[in-house]
Amino acid sequence: MASKKIILEDFEEDEVSVDEAVEKHIDLEMEVDKGQEPLRIDKFIIIKIAGSTRSKVQQAIDDELVLVNGKPVKANYKVRPLDKLTIYTFHVPYDTEIKPEDIPLDIVYEDDEVLVINKPAGFVVHPGHGNWSGTVVNAVMFHLQKNNHDISNLPRIGLVHRIDKDTTGLLVLGKTEKAVYHLAEQFKEHTVNRRYHALVWGDVAEDTGRIETYIGRHDRQRKIFTNYEEEHEGKHAVTHYNVLERLNYVTLVECKLETGRTHQIRVHMKHIGHTLFNDKTYGGDRILKGTVFSKYKSFVDNCFSLLPRQALHAKTLGFIHPTTGKELFFESPLPKDMEEVLAKWRIYVKAKKLDE
Numbered sequence: 001m002a003s004k005k006i007i008l009e010d011f012e013e014d015e016v017s018v019d020e021a022v023e024k025h026i027d028l029e030m031e032v033d034k035g036q037e038p039l040r041i042d043k044f045i046i047i048k049i050a051g052s053t054r055s056k057v058q059q060a061i062d063d064e065l066v067l068v069n070g071k072p073v074k075a076n077y078k079v080r081p082l083d084k085l086t087i088y089t090f091h092v093p094y095d096t097e098i099k100p101e102d103i104p105l106d107i108v109y110e111d112d113e114v115l116v117i118n119k120p121a122g123f124v125v126h127p128g129h130g131n132w133s134g135t136v137v138n139a140v141m142f143h144l145q146k147n148n149h150d151i152s153n154l155p156r157i158g159l160v161h162r163i164d165k166d167t168t169g170l171l172v173l174g175k176t177e178k179a180v181y182h183l184a185e186q187f188k189e190h191t192v193n194r195r196y197h198a199l200v201w202g203d204v205a206e207d208t209g210r211i212e213t214y215i216g217r218h219d220r221q222r223k224i225f226t227n228y229e230e231e232h233e234g235k236h237a238v239t240h241y242n243v244l245e246r247l248n249y250v251t252l253v254e255c256k257l258e259t260g261r262t263h264q265i266r267v268h269m270k271h272i273g274h275t276l277f278n279d280k281t282y283g284g285d286r287i288l289k290g291t292v293f294s295k296y297k298s299f300v301d302n303c304f305s306l307l308p309r310q311a312l313h314a315k316t317l318g319f320i321h322p323t324t325g326k327e328l329f330f331e332s333p334l335p336k337d338m339e340e341v342l343a344k345w346r347i348y349v350k351a352k353k354l355d356e
Contacts (some may be wrong), residue, residue: 025233028087030201041066045087060087062217076232098157100142101134108330113179113323115140115158116172118332121309125162127173140173153177159183161192161260168335169314182322187260193318196255196265197244197334199311199341200274201288203247203287204251207241211268215261224281227271237261239268247345248352249289250277254315265312276301277341279310279336282306303344307337 028049042057045066057066057075063071067092068079079085104117117136121127125136137157144151144158151157158173160183174180186192213227216234228234238258245252251274255265266276275284285304290296318329334342 023106028085030085031078032081032083032085034081036079036081038080040075041068041073041079041085042075044079049087062305074233098137098141099133100145102142103134103139105136105143107256109328113175113176114172114183114321114328115143115175116170116317116328116330118161119168119171119314121166121168121335123335124165126159135197136171145177149175155180161187163314164263164266164310164312166309166311166315167196168332168338170317170330170332172317172319176322179322183319187317190258190260190310191320193316193329194257194260194314195316196257197313197315197338198255198265198269199277199338200251200253200269201277201284202249202251202274203289204241204243204253204274206243209240209272211239211241211272212236213237213271215264215267215270225261225267227267235259235261237264237268239265241269245342247342248349250345252342266310277311278307279287279312281310281318284310299344299348303341306344307341309337311338311341313338 030048032044042061045057045060046052046054060066061073066073067086067088068077068083070084070086094142103205104326106117106120107115109116117140119136123136124131124134127133127135127137137159140157141151144154154175155177158175158180160172160174160180163169163171167319170186172183174183183332214229214231214234215225215237216228218224218226225234240256240258243251243254244254253269254273255269261267263281266279266282269276270279270282270284275282275288278285287297287300290300313334314332315334316329320326321328
């Protein structure tokens with residue numbers, strides 16, 4: 001089966017970062033003209049580099065590939081006369097072409113246009129730096145080619161969105177060029193129905209809520225994201241949530257995405273004081289609510305062992321079929337690790353009530 005080169009683009013809910021150990025090459029070096037008026041660096045680059053786009057420039061700035069006078073800058077930095085500008089690109093070796101791999105897929109639905117899968121934990125969606133094999137895309141390539149499906153003109157092997165490596169649940173891919181662009185437009189217009197179930201630390205005060213911030217990379221810890229108040233500091237993000245079950249020191253919530261930013265639910269729930277249970281990246285892998293007793297610590301550690309990842313599952317997915325125009329809706333049951341941990345918390349709550 002043939003391999004295929006894929007352009008790494010900026011997807012919503014992007015799990016793959018570009019700060020792994022790969023070679024960087026200088027793409028452009030220049031000195032700003034003496035008569036240059038103050039202008040945002042992102043706008044300056046778009047003007048100076050033919051074919052550049054706002055999203056690509058923003059990604060390059062986020063990944064610290066844009067340096068002014070030898071130092072990384074934010075998108076709102078305004079260039080000044082005689083600034084020395086350096087733009088890097090990552091060099092991806094030729095042998096990292098995407099290749100089909102015989103990896104089992106949990107297929108929820110498939111027709112000539114779309115493919116819906118249920119992704120398990122630990123399964124990276126898209127090949128990238130440090131993860132060039134063993135991904136959903138490698139598996140989808142194999143599946144499509146095995147069934148004599150032509151992928152030569154299929155953009156991004158059908159990808160229109162992603163979910164994090166250790167997040168489980170539903171993912172849709174297009175099988176034709178038309179389907180990819182039709183689905184991508186639905187994600188862009190925020191008309192796709194996506195609901196997640198998350199177990200979070202603490203007793204969420206309100207039964208329902210809406211979180212609205214701007215999400216961007218952390219100033220110092222570039223692998224994580226954080227909330228900002230100003231538009232120029234991040235991307236607009238909105239999450240709606242409602243409480244499904246209160247379990248004393250943790251709460252099961254349903255989150256509906258109005259937008260789909262990288263780590264959105266994880267960042268938003270931390271923002272309101274309810275970090276996802278066992279989310280190592282955002283500090284949820286330690287006791288944030290509860291008692292100081294050793295018995296409770298042992299109980300939580302046991303839950304962490306059963307669920308060695310953030311407690312987040314892409315539960316529902318609804319979209320308009322690219323060809324028929326009919327609305328399709330899919331639901332995925334909670335995975336075993338989340339069910340087992342929820343069962344343990346229910347037993348804990350019941351026992352605690354009996355002791356009171």
